[in-house]
Amino acid sequence: MDLEKLSIDNLLRFMVEQQASDLHIKPMRPPLMRLKGKLLPLKCDPISPEAVQSMLQGILNDRLREILDRDMAVDFGYSVPGVSRFRASVFLQRGTCSAAFRRVPFNFPSLQDWGLPPVLADFAKLPQGLVLITGPTGSGKSSTLAALMRLIADTRLVHIVTVEDPIEFLFNDNLAAVTQREIGTDTPSFQMALPNALRQDPDVIMVGEMRDVETMQTVLTAAETGHLVFSTLHTNSAAQTIDRIIDSFPEGNHRQIRQQLAAVLQAVVSMKLVERKDGSGLTSAVEILTRTPRVTKLIHQGNLEALDEEIESSVAYHKMQSMNQSLAALVVNNQVEMETALGASANPGDLDLILRKFLYAASAGQSTEGDEMAEPLSDFSKILELQEVKKHYDDLQERHQSELTERDNEIAELHARLAEYERNQTAGGSEAEKYTRETERLNKQIAVLRQEYEAKIERLSSRIRELSGGTERQPVAAEASEKKGFFRR
Numbered sequence: 001m002d003l004e005k006l007s008i009d010n011l012l013r014f015m016v017e018q019q020a021s022d023l024h025i026k027p028m029r030p031p032l033m034r035l036k037g038k039l040l041p042l043k044c045d046p047i048s049p050e051a052v053q054s055m056l057q058g059i060l061n062d063r064l065r066e067i068l069d070r071d072m073a074v075d076f077g078y079s080v081p082g083v084s085r086f087r088a089s090v091f092l093q094r095g096t097c098s099a100a101f102r103r104v105p106f107n108f109p110s111l112q113d114w115g116l117p118p119v120l121a122d123f124a125k126l127p128q129g130l131v132l133i134t135g136p137t138g139s140g141k142s143s144t145l146a147a148l149m150r151l152i153a154d155t156r157l158v159h160i161v162t163v164e165d166p167i168e169f170l171f172n173d174n175l176a177a178v179t180q181r182e183i184g185t186d187t188p189s190f191q192m193a194l195p196n197a198l199r200q201d202p203d204v205i206m207v208g209e210m211r212d213v214e215t216m217q218t219v220l221t222a223a224e225t226g227h228l229v230f231s232t233l234h235t236n237s238a239a240q241t242i243d244r245i246i247d248s249f250p251e252g253n254h255r256q257i258r259q260q261l262a263a264v265l266q267a268v269v270s271m272k273l274v275e276r277k278d279g280s281g282l283t284s285a286v287e288i289l290t291r292t293p294r295v296t297k298l299i300h301q302g303n304l305e306a307l308d309e310e311i312e313s314s315v316a317y318h319k320m321q322s323m324n325q326s327l328a329a330l331v332v333n334n335q336v337e338m339e340t341a342l343g344a345s346a347n348p349g350d351l352d353l354i355l356r357k358f359l360y361a362a363s364a365g366q367s368t369e370g371d372e373m374a375e376p377l378s379d380f381s382k383i384l385e386l387q388e389v390k391k392h393y394d395d396l397q398e399r400h401q402s403e404l405t406e407r408d409n410e411i412a413e414l415h416a417r418l419a420e421y422e423r424n425q426t427a428g429g430s431e432a433e434k435y436t437r438e439t440e441r442l443n444k445q446i447a448v449l450r451q452e453y454e455a456k457i458e459r460l461s462s463r464i465r466e467l468s469g470g471t472e473r474q475p476v477a478a479e480a481s482e483k484k485g486f487f488r489r
Contacts, residue, residue, distance in 0.1 A: 006031075006047070008055050009080050012101060014042075016084050021138070023086075026098040027052050036281045037273065049096045056090050056097050064090075067184070077104075077166040077182070087142075087168050104142075104168045111147045114140070117286060117379040119319040120269065124151040129266035129291070130223040134235045139271040140284055141232045142168055142208075148230060149206055153178055158203035163193040165208055176204075194218040198225070207231040213248050220257070223264035236346060237323060238268040238289035239307045242299060254302075262300040266291045270323060274330065274344045277337050285330060285344065286378050287311070287323040315381050316388075324351040325380035332358050333377040358383075 008025075015023045015033055022034035027049035030041045047055075059078060060068065067074040073091035078101070080086070087102040111120055123131045131148075133141045146169035152160060153176040160176050165183035172178070179200065180186075187193035190207065191214045197205055210216045210231050223229045235241040242261060249257050270287040289295065289311055298306050314320040321329075324345055330336040338355060342348040376382075 006044070006051070006055070008059050012080050012086060012103075013083050015101070016080075016103060021103055023101040023103075024099075025052055025055070025101075026093065027096045036279070037275055052099075053097050056099055059088070060090065063184070068092075075166055076184075077168065085168070085170065087166060102138075102168075106170065108143060108146055108150070108169055111144070111151065114144065114147060114284065115376045115378065116144065116147075116284065117288060117319065117321070117376050117381070119288060119290070119381075120144070120148070120286075121151060123267050123269075124148050124155070126228050126266055128223065128226045128228050128264075130219065130261075130264045131228070131230050131267045131269070132233055132241055132265075133230070133269050133271065134233045134238075134241045135271035136234065136236065139273050141271060144269065144271065145206065145230055145232060146171075149178075149204075152176055152204055156203075159201055160204045160206065161197045161200055161202040162206040163187070163190060163197060163208060164206075165190070168208075190215045191218070194222065198222060198227075202227060205229045209233070210245075216245055216248055220260045220264060224260065235270065236272070237270050237287060237308075238311065239304045241268050241270065242307070243304055246302075258300055258302055262296045265299065272323065272344055274327070274336050275340055277335055277340075283330065283335055284378055285323055285326040285336075285341075286321070287326060288320050290314075290318050290320055292318055316384050319381050321380040324354060326378045327351055328354045328358065329380040329383050330378050331355055332383055335377045 011023055011025070011031055018033060018035060020033035020035050022039075024032040024034075024039065025047065026032075028046045030044050030046055032039050032041050034040075057065070060074070064074050064076055068090060073089065075087070075089045078086045078088045085104040085106060087104055088099060089101075090097060090099045092098070111118075133145050133148075135141050149160060149162070149169075149171055152158065153171055153174045156176055158176045160171070160178045162171070162178070162180045163183070164180065166185075167180050167182045171180060179202075181193055181197075183189060183193065187196065190211065194205075194207065194215065195218065205219075205222055205227050207215065207219055207229065208231070210219055210233055219229055219231055233241055233244065235244050242265075245261065246254050246257050268287075268289040272285045273282040274285055275281075276283050289307065292310075292314065294310055294314075295307065298304065298310065308322060311320045312322045312325060315325065324347060327336070327341040327345055328351060331338050331341050332355075341355070342351055345351040
């Protein structure tokens with residue numbers, strides 16, 4: 001890039017063209033851009049301190065210059081027409097000016113576009129309470145918060161009041177009316193803006209960041225009075241978030257703050273960006289804590305150590321998930337390398353145990369890689385749902401196989417009985433034929449014997465007639481013949 005044409009606006013245009021997320025400008029170095037999570041220098045000569053001073057002074061108005069001179073740092077929103085909006089931070093380092101710019105697109109993605117778990121959309125439907133989005137710098141807190149505000153603006157007839165330093169994403173009125181106030185431009189401070197916001201008939205209040213005790217106390221009070229409040233905090237987990245809020249207050253107020261948090265806290269979403277397996281960029285791992293009677297009791301008692309266990313055991317019903325479970329889901333869904341997930345985990349030993357269980361189950365089942373799963377890929381509850389479905393499928397398969405075995409046994413038994421019946425039928429047919437032949441033989445024998453007996457009777461009758469003698473005796477013989485017997489009187 002030609003140094004003669006180097007300007008803040010040109011650098012920001014080039015940054016958007018390269019789809020970079022951040023631009024860093026410091027003396028005696030070329031400008032640096034963050035691409036896919038990596039900070040890379042541009043191919044140009046280093047910029048002199050005087051050139052940096054001139055470029056940055058050109059985008060500051062009198063008020064911002066006064067703040068920079070007084071506080072040695074100033075944060076503000078900056079727009080390049082037709083390109084994008086940026087969150088700018090100009091500060092002194094080693095006595096010279098430096099700056100960092102974060103790209104804030106005019107048209108920002110929705111929760112679905114970000115690939116975040118669907119349970120986050122339920123937070124936009126809450127009537128009241130406190131929802132916190134947490135994570136380190138650059139983890140996607142502001143983008144997630146903006147997506148939630150956009151969802152509320154598109155779906156609810158409410159008044160949204162935001163207090164930001166500076167304003168990043170610009171919201172348009174839709175079903176909801178949106179009022180955006182910037183610290184330093186529209187109000188002096190968070191401490192003054194929040195009490196004023198409560199008098200502006202808000203339904204939803206969005207606080208850019210809870211930076212101090214006064215802001216935290218006002219946020220808790222606003223949530224207690226029936227408003228739905230969203231804010232961010234630089235913490236890495238739900239338990240750490242609650243502990244951070246409580247410890248920000250004097251020790252004598254800890255019990256009161258625990259009671260307030262237990263009463264108003266609806267959800268804590270902790271985010272972390274990790275590099276994708278294919279090198280195409282970054283994806284979010286998300287820890288989610290939601291309000292349940294058990295969670296409320298643990299916060300009230302100050303038993304924050306048990307929150308992690310409660311989160312991990314409430315995935316299926318309450319859609320909570322720990323950071324390790326979200327990282328495991330990304331690995332199982334083939335989005336993140338196992339080594340990358342272990343490096344991003346605050347407790348890699350537990351994550352390794354989770355992954356070994358899944359990977360062992362996959363190898364035992366000899367599963368092959370199939371079609372890529374639908375978004376959201378960081379939602380661990382989907383993994384449990386698939387496990388439950390597989391369990392039911394295996395149970396049905398086992399039951400079906402058992403029924404098939406029973407049917408096969410019944411069929412085999414019926415075949416055996418049929419074969420036996422056929423054998424009996426064959427054997428019975430042979431006996432009948434044998435009896436028939438024997439009957440016919442006996443009938444023939446009887447017929448022969450009858451003929452022989454009749455012939456003998458005839459011979460005897462003839463002999464008797466002869467012995468009776470004479471024709472005068474013939475009537476007697478005839479009479480005897482009529483009696484049909486050998487003994488005649």
